[in-house]
Amino acid sequence: MAEQQILTGEGKPLKQALRKALRREKMRSLLLIAPLLAFVLVAFIAPIGDMLFRSVENNIVADTLPKTTAALRDWDPAEGQLPDEAAYEALYDDLTVAVEKKIHTRLGSRLNYEQAGMSSLFRKAGRTVRNIEPGSPDIKAQLIESDKDWGDLDTWAILKMYSPAYTPGYFLNAVDAEMGPDGIGMKPENERIYLFLFGRTLMLSIIITCSCLVLGYPISYLLSHLPLSRANLLMVLVLLPFWTSLLVRTSAWKVLLQQQGVINDLLVWSGIVDNAGRLVMINNATGTIIAMTHILLPFMILPLYSVMKTISPTYVRAARSLGATSWTAFWRIYFPQSVPGIGAGAVLVFILSIGYYITPELVGGTSGIFISNRIAYHISSSLNWGLAAALGTLLLVVVMFMFVLYDKIVGIDNVKLG
């Protein structure tokens, strides 16, 4: 027997009507979200994607030297032979065009990231090409005569290696490795900086997170145990720094920590240090740690406080009534219940701290700067954008991993502000 269908008042099957209503509801929600989603996708996600792409993008060799790239296609540097005359002629043709467009120096500086000396080689080649008559015989000899590097297998190996449109070169650079003629290897000991810088960024972020936890835990504990009116009053002391401009707080620390600053004056005045022995607390890692702990402390206190407020005092009282000392009651009963708050606060502070730029730049000197400062340097000063993008991508991966962790612990819907 066929199942009896339930019909709505209009005679349609109920299931179908419900499904339709649900679909309409979903569409309405999506319509409300769509403008922002489109806005964020265009104004934020697309730029991030563009940056990620830049970390592997490498059209410059193929674009500047199209004929040479084609001529080198079948050449294998492993055979130990220089490319044939045709490749040199192709290079001559390409360079002639590039010199006219004045783009050969750009290629030189791009390849200089991979092998020192390439920049001057290409500048010189630009001058040489102008002196060689078009169609003159033995271009190979003339080029090699102008600079013996053109007779070096490694120069050509680098050219071939970086002729594909995509390259792992920037990423290798970002982890202090390089792709030389002999394959992938670590850079010489004295040129390695990025792994060290990543390590320091992680290390300082962990120290800052720990000091925020050490300072934030007692405050949150106190606030959550006071009557609400008194807690709200004291909360102002946490919220005021939270709402105060980042640059105001950084300038305050710059003023306080200087050698001629308030703290050193106070120490000299009280006789703890003498005038000659003023402490160096700024333009080093100490400055970064102190200032960033102050700046990020509210981000530790707020989530910790909201978790601690929900812990019922009856458990601790019960433990005490069963004979636990206050320490045992705290450590065995209270503390485990506050761990979710610690997790939420610590991950939040860590995420924020690892990407910091402004404060390390102003109070970090050379020993207190983060990977962000190096990224900024490559974007605005050295103009090695590919490397900046690769470093940024690696940093982003770490942050995304922490973000997923945060989502698991707290849930992004449960982020609270103030």
Place this chain on the structure above:
Amino acid sequence: MAIQPYDSPLEKIWHYAFLVICGLIFFFLIFPILVIIPLSFNAEDFFTFTPKMLALDPEGYSFKHYQDFFHNPDWQQALWNSIRIAPAATLLATGFGTLAAIGLARSHVPFRGAIMAILISPMIVPLIISAAGMYFFYSRIGLQGTYWGVVLAHAVLGTPFVIITVTATLVGFDRSLERAAASLGANPVTTFFKVQMPLILPGVISGALFAFITSFDEVVVVLFLGSASQKTLPWQMFTGLREQISPTILAVASILVALSVVLLTFLEFMRRRSERQRGLSPG
């Protein structure tokens, strides 16, 4: 927090020690912000208290750094730019963000988790990465160095805060009020403006304040994305701190501290109003 009758003497000592520790931490939190205010009235171009200031000699104090702020064209231009950029970014962020938060709070949103992650991401991604990406991308589409480029970037950075605060107010929102309005003949638009909006307004205003302060205080993105004609107040402070520390920065900082006190008071007022309306706290 009180001493219990069953506490041992050691526990009582610890109790007071704990209060002292907390006092010191509060001092650490608030002292750096308060100390720059008296320093900003320094008559000399120093960053520390002069003997005259410590002796409370009126000659040790002056308004000259404030005068410099109000008369120096560089600072005035920076202030003016901040005032031009922040409200536009706030308006965009609040408009888009409120709509999206209302959408997200409804039941049956497909891909809710993924959408939320995308919308919150501007808050999570390190600013230097956002700045780098926007610098490259906005250069391609001709927005780099323009007023609207900075406004759009700041608006994007502000939206997560609007979403979070508005979502928080919507958690306690009683959906039956909407149905009641509908049953009394109100159309969805009327329901929105007459019923829903007044109730979520405190959240919207807090979100707008967050968006405003995000833009007003933002420096990394504007450094990369702006040109000299978009130099904002934080930008001016940043270059001032990096290149030649001028004491005018302390005057500016003090004004900004005063601004955050006003903001905090207003925000607290909004929070109480919201709790009262939702019946969470008496009076």
